[in-house]
Amino acid sequence: MDFSTLIAFFIISSRFSSSYPFCLPWKEEKETNTNAISQAPAPQTPPNPQKPITKYLIHLSGTGILSDYRSTDPSAPPPGTLNPRVYSDVSLADNTAIFLPPPPPNDGRSSDWIDPLHGETERIVYEAWRREEEEAKEAKANGDGAAAAVRVRTAIMRPPDIYGRGLGVARKTSAYVPFYVREILQGDSSDGEGIGAAFFVGEGQNRRGWVHLEDLMGLYLKLVERAVEGGDEGAAAWGREVSFFFFFLAFGGCACRLGR
Amino acid sequence: MIADCWPLQGYYHATTQETTQLELAQAVGRILYEKGLIKEKEPKQVPLERVDGMMSSYGLPLLGRYMFASNSRSVATRAKDVLGWVPKAPSIWDVLEQDVADAIEALGSK
Numbered sequence: 001m002d003f004s005t006l007i008a009f010f011i012i013s014s015r016f017s018s019s020y021p022f023c024l025p026w027k028e029e030k031e032t033n034t035n036a037i038s039q040a041p042a043p044q045t046p047p048n049p050q051k052p053i054t055k056y057l058i059h060l061s062g063t064g065i066l067s068d069y070r071s072t073d074p075s076a077p078p079p080g081t082l083n084p085r086v087y088s089d090v091s092l093a094d095n096t097a098i099f100l101p102p103p104p105p106n107d108g109r110s111s112d113w114i115d116p117l118h119g120e121t122e123r124i125v126y127e128a129w130r131r132e133e134e135e136a137k138e139a140k141a142n143g144d145g146a147a148a149a150v151r152v153r154t155a156i157m158r159p160p161d162i163y164g165r166g167l168g169v170a171r172k173t174s175a176y177v178p179f180y181v182r183e184i185l186q187g188d189s190s191d192g193e194g195i196g197a198a199f200f201v202g203e204g205q206n207r208r209g210w211v212h213l214e215d216l217m218g219l220y221l222k223l224v225e226r227a228v229e230g231g232d233e234g235a236a237a238w239g240r241e242v243s244f245f246f247f248f249l250a251f252g253g254c255a256c257r258l259g260r
Numbered sequence: 261m262i263a264d265c266w267p268l269q270g271y272y273h274a275t276t277q278e279t280t281q282l283e284l285a286q287a288v289g290r291i292l293y294e295k296g297l298i299k300e301k302e303p304k305q306v307p308l309e310r311v312d313g314m315m316s317s318y319g320l321p322l323l324g325r326y327m328f329a330s331n332s333r334s335v336a337t338r339a340k341d342v343l344g345w346v347p348k349a350p351s352i353w354d355v356l357e358q359d360v361a362d363a364i365e366a367l368g369s370k
Contacts, residue, residue: 185292
């Protein structure tokens with residue numbers, strides 16, 4: 001798991017639990033797949049097929065998934081050099097090609113596919129979307145007005161590396177700089193030695209993206225506020241209660257229920 | 261419009277700037293040198309194998325390579341166009357000295 005993501009999880013959870021106090025920890029196993037998304041904690045009122053309930057999943061991933069560090073592409077640049085490939089979040093092909101393995105070669109060789117960081121969890125969320133889309137299409141074809149009683153809308157947040165301090169009680173250290181400083185000064189085992197200088201590999205022209213923790217919080221809050229406002233075109237039944245799931249398959253999950 | 265936030269392809273990057281490893285190394289090196297914590301202000305090139313062996317206790321192969329020798333490049337188009345996100349926090353260069361000081365303090369308390 002991307003460590004900026006791991007740290008962001010703790011920072012985001014503590015920030016959200018102060019703004020949205022009704023936060024229930026909810027354990028989830030990595031092996032549990034999309035069942036967890038559809039088996040959300042039951043709402044207080046029974047779902048009414050005429051008025052679907054919309055749930056929002058903001059899945060926290062990271063740009064570790066976009067890193068070229070384990071690329072098996074023979075034309076990928078060597079470590080320490082610039083890779084001109086920049087990923088946009090509005091390109092579906094850009095986004096899904098990363099974690100969908102290509103079909104295995106016909107000649108019986110096994111694939112040399114290596115799952116990227118966050119690959120498995122993003123694949124699970126993607127498959128949940130696809131299933132829901134297909135079910136909606138089928139329902140439309142069959143003439144059903146509202147496809148399902150419970151609908152899950154998903155956003156996948158991929159923060160890059162994080163710098164800067166948060167407000168309030170959040171930790172002061174983010175993920176990247178402390179690791180770098182430690183490798184410079186101390187190394188990382190009891191008999192390890194630091195490099196004794198800041199360091200790079202090759203020409204040091206490899207680039208990474210960054211975001212200030214406060215800006216990342218701002219983006220997260222915008223998403224949450226949009227969900228609270230409602231992303232439900234027709235039905236109004238969800239209005240009283242919205243559940244948010246911050247879904248971290250590898251390290252457990254936190255379900256925040258907002259009463260409004 | 262609101263439904264645009266949550267389409268099938270609802271990916272959100274949050275990138276506001278990029279740095280190269282060399283730029284980062286130069287800035288961190290200068291800060292640590294001025295604090296008297298290292299003897300070399302200029303950053304040092306290290307072999308890939310050295311970096312590959314870093315952070316091995318986390319159990320993710322080649323994590324050090326990911327952290328220090330890879331590219332991970334993204335743009336945050338959707339967040340700005342669909343949500344009207346306007347990042348306003350200081351740049352990494354403005355806060356790096358504070359981040360390094362915080363990192364040193366965290367190391368010292370272990």
